[in-house]
Amino acid sequence: MRAGSRTGVRWFNVYQDPELWEQQGDAAGTLTRWVSEHLMHPHPDLGRPGPVCPFVRHSLTRRLFWAGLAEGGDELPVERMNLIVDDAFELYRELRQQNPAETRGLTLVTVFPGLTRYELIDAVHRDRKTEVVSQGMMLGQFYPGCSVPGLWDRDFHPLDSPLPMLVLRAMMSTDFPFLVARSDWLYAYFSQLAPDLPRKLRWSIAERMRVPESEAGEITALRAHSADEHAR
Numbered sequence: 001m002r003a004g005s006r007t008g009v010r011w012f013n014v015y016q017d018p019e020l021w022e023q024q025g026d027a028a029g030t031l032t033r034w035v036s037e038h039l040m041h042p043h044p045d046l047g048r049p050g051p052v053c054p055f056v057r058h059s060l061t062r063r064l065f066w067a068g069l070a071e072g073g074d075e076l077p078v079e080r081m082n083l084i085v086d087d088a089f090e091l092y093r094e095l096r097q098q099n100p101a102e103t104r105g106l107t108l109v110t111v112f113p114g115l116t117r118y119e120l121i122d123a124v125h126r127d128r129k130t131e132v133v134s135q136g137m138m139l140g141q142f143y144p145g146c147s148v149p150g151l152w153d154r155d156f157h158p159l160d161s162p163l164p165m166l167v168l169r170a171m172m173s174t175d176f177p178f179l180v181a182r183s184d185w186l187y188a189y190f191s192q193l194a195p196d197l198p199r200k201l202r203w204s205i206a207e208r209m210r211v212p213e214s215e216a217g218e219i220t221a222l223r224a225h226s227a228d229e230h231a232r
Contacts, residue, residue, distance in 0.1 A: 002066075002094075004087025007080065011068035011091055011108065015060050027069055027113040027163055034162050035060070047152025048227055055105065055169075055231070064105040066095070073114025081124050084110060085139075085166065089132065092168045104232075108168040115164045118143040125166060132168065133185050136192040138175055140167040151177065154220040172231040176224045181216035183207045 003010045014021045014032065021028050039053040046052060059065045070076070070084045092108045099106075112121070125141035132139040143164035150156040151174065171192045179185035186206035190197060197205075211222065
């Protein structure tokens with residue numbers, strides 16, 4: 001267990017001690033059931049074979065799946081939510097440095113039990129995305145009814161979850177469609193996936209491939225990989 005220095009929120013290595021995690025409250029059990037019963041299984045509307053999340057099993061078996069509960073519900077001010085993200089970001093970087101060989105599978109989930117003002121999740125995600133992406137990571141916004149389309153079927157919504165949460169993970173090759181709205185996001189993507197390219201070339205490619213904001217929400221149409229190409 002690790003506690004954030006700013007907020008005291010505690011994150012647990014969930015599958016290192018599942019019983020301890022389950023003791024943290026109803027939301028803890030809801031999260032693990034969603035992972036085991038949804039993310040680890042195929043879905044008829046997913047648009048491709050395999051489980052909803054192809055990486056989570058590796059994260060579980062290697063004990064790289066961390067999660068914490070940020071209490072406060074709708075009374076949480078955005079300022080505190082940002083401090084919680086600061087703590088989560090700091091912990092994620094520490095865990096990544098401690099075990100660099102396992103960076104690709106490291107996942108850190110922050111659940112906000114009782115929060116129904118889901119626009120706050122979107123607002124914090126929007127405000128912090130650039131900072132996270134610049135360091136080769138992704139920050140995912142999950143909550144009930146999240147309408148962000150899937151990579152393979154625009155009517156499938158992979159970020160629709162039973163709990164509001166923000167998720168930190170490593171950037172993957174399949175994340176291109178989520179980064180096309182800004183040149184600096186694309187530059188970070190190419191820096192992560194093609195670091196041997198000269199910086200000037202990475203910037204040039206990023207600027208040429210940027211998509212207008214009005215079109216950037218077409219996640220499925222912007223998918224750049226085929227069914228037989230796996231994320232790395």
